[in-house]
Amino acid sequence: MFKRNIQPKKIEEKPKVDGAGEVPVKKGKAPPELLRGFRDILSDEQARWTLVRDRVRALAEAYSFDRIELPILERADLFARTLGKQTDVVEKEMYAFEDPSGDLVAMRPEATASVARAFVNHGMFNLPQPVKLWYEGPMFRHDRPQAGRYRQFHQFGFESLGVPDAIVDAQLILIASRLFRDFGIDITIQINSIGTPESRAAYLTELTSFFRPHRNKLSEDDKRRLQKNPLRILDSKDPAIQEILKDAPQIIDWLDEDSKQHFTKVLEYLDEVEVPYQLNPHLVRGLDYYTRTVFEIWEAGDEGERAQNALGGGGRYDGLVELIGGRPTPACGFAVGIERVVKALADRNVSPEPRPHARIFFAQLGDASRRVGLRLFEEFRMVGIPVAEAFGKNALKAQLEVANKLGVDYTLLLGQKEVLDGTIIIRDMDSGAQEIVDATKIVSIMQRKLSVAEGVNRPKQDVVQ
Numbered sequence: 393m394f395k396r397n398i399q400p401k402k403i404e405e406k407p408k409v410d411g412a413g414e415v416p417v418k419k420g421k422a423p424p425e426l427l428r429g430f431r432d433i434l435s436d437e438q439a440r441w442t443l444v445r446d447r448v449r450a451l452a453e454a455y456s457f458d459r460i461e462l463p464i465l466e467r468a469d470l471f472a473r474t475l476g477k478q479t480d481v482v483e484k485e486m487y488a489f490e491d492p493s494g495d496l497v498a499m500r501p502e503a504t505a506s507v508a509r510a511f512v513n514h515g516m517f518n519l520p521q522p523v524k525l526w527y528e529g530p531m532f533r534h535d536r537p538q539a540g541r542y543r544q545f546h547q548f549g550f551e552s553l554g555v556p557d558a559i560v561d562a563q564l565i566l567i568a569s570r571l572f573r574d575f576g577i578d579i580t581i582q583i584n585s586i587g588t589p590e591s592r593a594a595y596l597t598e599l600t601s602f603f604r605p606h607r608n609k610l611s612e613d614d615k616r617r618l619q620k621n622p623l624r625i626l627d628s629k630d631p632a633i634q635e636i637l638k639d640a641p642q643i644i645d646w647l648d649e650d651s652k653q654h655f656t657k658v659l660e661y662l663d664e665v666e667v668p669y670q671l672n673p674h675l676v677r678g679l680d681y682y683t684r685t686v687f688e689i690w691e692a693g694d695e696g697e698r699a700q701n702a703l704g705g706g707g708r709y710d711g712l713v714e715l716i717g718g719r720p721t722p723a724c725g726f727a728v729g730i731e732r733v734v735k736a737l738a739d740r741n742v743s744p745e746p747r748p749h750a751r752i753f754f755a756q757l758g759d760a761s762r763r764v765g766l767r768l769f770e771e772f773r774m775v776g777i778p779v780a781e782a783f784g785k786n787a788l789k790a791q792l793e794v795a796n797k798l799g800v801d802y803t804l805l806l807g808q809k810e811v812l813d814g815t816i817i818i819r820d821m822d823s824g825a826q827e828i829v830d831a832t833k834i835v836s837i838m839q840r841k842l843s844v845a846e847g848v849n850r851p852k853q854d855v856v857q
């Protein structure tokens with residue numbers, strides 16, 4: 393139960409806090425371990441992450457979505473009310489706890505509820521509609537960690553609030569599908585309509601009675617679902633249930649006239665812009681706030697495996713803003729898991745250029761030289777030339793070895809004599825040739841040299857695997 397989740401389990405389990413506010417560190421040799429389901433994203437993965445983030449930002453700007461940054465911690469109740477108390481996310485997976493002021497808070501498991509909250513808090517209904525927002529950041533679910541499933545993961549999402557028309561749904565699906573096409577990832581859009589809460593009610597009665605004769609085949613979890621939130625049973629990954637579902641009534645046949653027309657229009661718009669989709673009568677999405685259109689983005693070829701590893705998903709949530717106390721505001725949106733996109737890129741050996749490597753190395757000999765170096769770094773930064781160093785090494789030989797490893801074009805050598813003379817030695821790393829130049833002109837000299845070398849002697853760059 394959600395209630396139980398948000399109570400701190402046992403007071404004794406809380407880390408004991410010293411007077412100074414420091415949590416005592418366990419003494420011993422074992423290094424601290426990462427929490428299960430959490431991970432570091434190291435520098436060799438960053439090129440792909442940057443590629444994804446840059447493309448998402450460019451797409452958002454092209455379609456005039458404005459960025460919104462939302463807090464990681466929200467009142468726990470925001471998610472319980474909107475996602476649904478019977479959903480796995482709220483019931484089992486939420487990082488919810490009492491904060492030091494006694495408020496029940498949760499680390500956000502998703503961001504749509506926060507977007508709706510921000511929409512209400514900041515009176516965005518006064519802006520021209522639709523209000524189009526996008527976000528990106530970490531989400532937290534205490535899920536069972538497995539391949540492609542983490543407890544801290546990242547999503548980007550697009551939300552369009554204020555307009556009920558089917559064109560909004562179609563535009564969002566178009567944006568998602570274009571993004572994946574640009575990435576070279578083949579996807580299918582799985583799509584369905586779950587109608588309005590009213591039209592759903594009749595269907596749910598029908599579905600419950602359809603399952604009655606099959607009750608003994610259901611797991612305890614599914615029995616509970618059938619009682620509390622029968623729609624969720626359509627999402628079941630249990631092969632026996634999937635078999636039964638083949639004959640189950642389909643929600644699409646129970647839609648009210650308006651929802652039916654709305655859905656037909658979404659599909660027509662998608663046909664118009666040639667976005668292929670697959671009608672999926674079992675797709676309902678896990679969360680309570682969805683109405684009408686729901687969709688998921690699956691990697692092509694994954695269709696047989698159900699949505700275990702969907703790249704993203706979304707849909708219309710016409711009742712959400714009102715549910716949290718705002719004016720009735722139709723809305724639609726989607727979220728995509730960045731880890732899954734990055735993995736799909738890695739599976740295709742997409743290796744974006746890493747951050748530009750330094751093309752100059754600064755070798756220092758003695759303290760006076762280091763001081764000049766500090767200033768020089770700043771001067772090179774101003775003109776956009778990255779410079780590397782090895783302040784941990786003092787011997788020239790050792791520093792030149794580092795410079796060689798980094799594959800820079802030039803090393804600047806600065807010893808005591810040069811500092812006194814106001815000069816610097818430039819060493820061409822390919823030929824080994826050295827020249828002495830006026831230290832005050834070093835930046836412009838290097839700018840010239842590097843632009844001449846451009847194209848002839850490209851910097852050696854690591855390829856991200």
Ligand code: AMP
Pocket residue numbers: 502533535540541542543544545546547701702703704705706727728729730731732
């Ligand atoms: P959802 O809101 O659950 O449909 O999530 C939307 C997308 O976020 C999914 O399609 C995944 O790409 C990603 N996602 C959700 N949960 C996780 C998780 N535990 N680990 C990694 N990615 C996730």
